[in-house]
Amino acid sequence: MTEPETSLKPQSRPAEVTAAKPAASAPSAASDSLRRYYAKIQSDLLAQGLLRVDGGGVDTPYSARDLANNFERIVFYDEYARGGGLRNSNGAKASLRRWxxxxxxxxxxxxxxxxxxxxxxxxxxxxxxARLARLTGHSISFVGVGEATNANxxxxxxxxxxxxxxxxxxxxxMPDISATSLGIFQRxxxxxxxxxxxxxxxxxASGYGQAIALVRAEHPDLVRKSCYHEEMAQGLGLANDSPRARPSIFNDDDEFALLTSHDELLLKMLYDPRLRPGMSADTARPIFTKMATELLGGES
Known part of the structure; x- marks a missing residue:
């Protein structure tokens, strides 16, 4: 889920890294209940052949036209209404956003x-x-563990x-976060x-300057890893999901757990210098259509 929102510049923090605090006590009954709930979800999905980690294969072909169409749907639309918390988007087009x-x-x-x-x-x-940095060619770095980093x-x-x-x-x-956005984390x-x-x-401007991802610690290992893959990529600008995107983690069907070959190309396209933050889909369409053809060849 991604919910963009204009806000003031976040507070800066020193770059040094602090040691993680030890866990304080045994999990509560509520936490244990969530742990069992998410473990069952993972088990059920795996039993159905979902949460694949192979990145796609011969059973999931896609063309340059597919890639371009999926790029437009995932980049130029929002999953949730901006400033609307968990309220679904009305389907209106958005401008291109990235860092x-x-x-x-x-x-x-x-x-x-x-x-x-x-x-x-x-x-x-x-x-x-490191993988996201290689794929995008953008300056993306890991700056440490704990509160006292200069992470954005x-x-x-x-x-x-x-x-x-x-x-x-x-x-x-985010000291100036709206009550609606804060409510997502509170409830x-x-x-x-x-x-x-x-x-x-x-x-x-249409570029991002700050992002906060939340991953539930109660998840079993694979689901938790899938959260990192999806939310960190969405926070770079792949803001929407599409039922037509395959093979992809930007699809609510849970077929794939981890970033796929298709998704890697979406990231390459998103950070290609021929595109710019703020572009409309109509302006960008000839550019990303050409990119898809360059990457995959064939009919665009």
Missing amino acids: PGPVRIGVEFGDSVPASLRTSDTATVRGYT FNVLVMGEDDHDQIVRRVREI LPRAIHCLVVAFSRDDG
Whole structure:
């Protein structure tokens, strides 16, 4: 999920990294209940042959025309109404959004998150950040763990027992956040597995300047990793989902858990210098159609 919103420049923070705090106590009954709930969801999806990790194959062909159509639907439309919390978008077209400046990704763990998960997931976020940088050719870097980093893309890995910590950190990162946007983090339904909220720069331009992703710590390993893959990519500007996108994680059918070959091309196209933040779909269409043909060949 991505909900762009214009806001003031976020507070800066020093670049040093602080040590993660140890988990304070045993999980609550509410957290345990969520853990069992999400474990069953993962088990059921795997039993149906979903949550694939192969990136797509001969059974998921796509053409240059498919790629261009999917790019338009995913980049130039919103999944949720801007400033409307979890209210679905009305389907109106949006302008192209991406990060004009460097993206500095930092990860933070809730006090309830065990050390073993912190270690494994830090490695996951660090490695995926490097992959996103290679794919986009953009300045995307991992800047550390904890609150005291200079991150402008904050990945919060927190559980039900970290509710107050989540709200505090969101307020600290975005002091001017709207009540509607803050309410997403305060009252997150369990049907929302993870999310990212991306904010426009303070100059009112169409480029992003800050993003906050929230990944539930109660998820089993594969679902949690799938959250990193989808939300971090969506926070770069692939803001929508489409039922026609395949093979793709930007599709609510859960067929794929991790970024696919198709999705890698979407990221390459999004950060191609021939496109610019603020472009309309009509203006950009001849450009991204040509890109798709260049990448895949054949009919565009």
